[in-house]
Amino acid sequence: MIVVTGATGNVGRPLVRALAAAGEQVTAVSRRASATELPAGVRAVDADLTDPAGLKAAYDGAQALFLLLSGDLLAAGADPAAILDVARDAGVRRVVFLSSQGVATRRHPPQLEQAVRASGLE
Template sequence: MIVVTGATGNVGRPLTRALTEAGQQVTAVSRHTAAVPDGVRHLTADLARPAELKPALAGAAALFLLLSGNLHAAGHRPADLIAEAAAAGVRRVVLLSSQGVATRPFGPTRIALRELEDTLRASGLEWAVLRPGGFASNALWWAESVRAQGLVAAPFGDVGVPIVDPADIAAVAAACLLEDRHAGGVYELTGPEVITPRQQAAAIADALGTPVRFHELTRAEARAAMSRVMPAELADDTLDILGAPNPAELRVGPDVERVLGRAPRPFSAWAARNVAAFRADRV
């Protein structure tokens, strides 16, 4: 049995589906009650209280560990989640980390994630670490303004990075959970091309078949909005990358293709697949 945390999110949903289609028993864990595929057990747990994960881990062979934004704030102890997994007899943990652990090692949230990676390596468990860059699904932040106003508002409109489709992250995670050959692997996950927020807005417009305007936010405006849904230090670390990516953050990595045997999906494919979220007539 495989436990998937963050199971109702943009990575967890396709991962749960992929594991189920591979014939695995899956326990989906989220903070709130949610619909899951047929045959999947769903449990609620707040990972900020690691003991709440115990019922899900009983009898589990593997764990996909995804930390919600609040767990990146000071005062939380995500390493306790790994201790709970080890105590429950879990054999393998696949951790969703961040590209910034390598490219921005001194950012406050990156230091915490590196410490978590180090805890996992020292745990005695089998492990793999996924380090994605920016997620294509972050464009869902714009869905409401696109529906209401035909508008994307974002900072750094002409600065791009090779954002990755969460479905590709999920596919790599499934491979790491199921295949022994990925034990001890650290995978940097990117999309196939550098793409700017302005270009993302154009791709959404193409998927919709209607114009979408772009408005550039200041860094301060973007930080204020992001800080309402994530710790301020995580917002700052993210904006540092989006505003001035370094050469490592601009690099299109080979690891999605190396693991999956195919190129990563472009943002345009993500936009076409998720176009309903941006339609003004969405029910």
């Protein structure tokens, strides 16, 4: 199963659709995932990346995580290391981090990619 954060936004929504269409099991995570129309079979989990403990349910049974984090979320209190720690502890083995998200806004602090490298995840 693949967990997609930011699943109802401009990047996450088409990714969730593509993964579901390819037959993947998907968990869509966003602050309002359950209020969003998702493809059939996609599990919705309402969670906030500023509360890593609240992500435990989303990671249940997951092997991979698509992590969309921005400098804005970091400024709001999101801790990328804690998010990845919870994922690893839940059995997630691989992370794909969208690092280009903050390039246009110039809000791409290096600690985002450093946390991914330090996580021990593929």
